[in-house]
Amino acid sequence: MSVSTFPSEHSADTHYQLCATDRQLILATQAGLPLTADPWATLGEQLGIPAEEVLARFQHMQDAGVLRRVAAVPDHYKLGYRFNGMTVWDIRDEAVPEMGQRVGELPFVSHCYRRPRHQPWWTYNLFAMVHGTSRQEVEDKAGQIRDLLGEACSSHTILYSSAILKKTGLRLKKQGDAPCSE
Template structure:
């Protein structure tokens, strides 16, 4: 599970919310009823746990609660961050379309750093071969069409551990 904190506005966390985030920083309990398990740990009902997560998501404190699979263990040994030079007036619409492709695990806009880096759209794809990644990049190129003036693929060379924001437990000294 991944919990991501929004950067738009500072938020005040209740003690319950903070306890929930601390309890799930390493993932949801792998049990049939994770909300009930968390509730037992934190002296809350399963419904209260779910309501708190939904409220934090609605307020923007948490962007999402999601599974974070290990793509290497699933057989996807080739991982390419495709980067694209997309016309600024088309990037919002085209970025949405690329992000909706079933083989794109994440997609986002980034600033250009001219003259060294002209790419402003990033889309991560995974494959069982380099050819598969390049085929998927070709499908992205088809979506972008003439609005794209260049791209490349940056392949992973190491596995990096993905984690979201980590909260520290509060002590009397904090």
């Protein structure tokens, strides 16, 4: 599965106050979506709202920049992908939007994003995560990225994972909510 997460054009520029229903949706999905044929209907049944409203609320929170994405997060270790390389690239700044989009669309890149440089110690401004069943596979995939970037890239390296970190999504504490604008 390939999910591109190159930054979107919108973000949470203003303070967003969750209403009680939105908070309940987030609390109900903190451990993941229900593993059912229609997770939106299952969530709606749990909260007493139609599946269409569940989808509309998630879309509204994403449009407002509260949520970046709703996506499957497979356990790549269980799938045999035990070699994980964060490929980092020194790209001409003006080329990053286009190149980042192209790299993020590659089927073997799980996420891709722009990061600030910290000169002179850190020159890389584009990051792309690659998983493989061997170190050679990760290096081959990085080579494909390098070919795609061409002259826009002046240098790169691969930072290999040395530990598995627990991945979690948004976590909320129970607290007061704003009224919903139904």
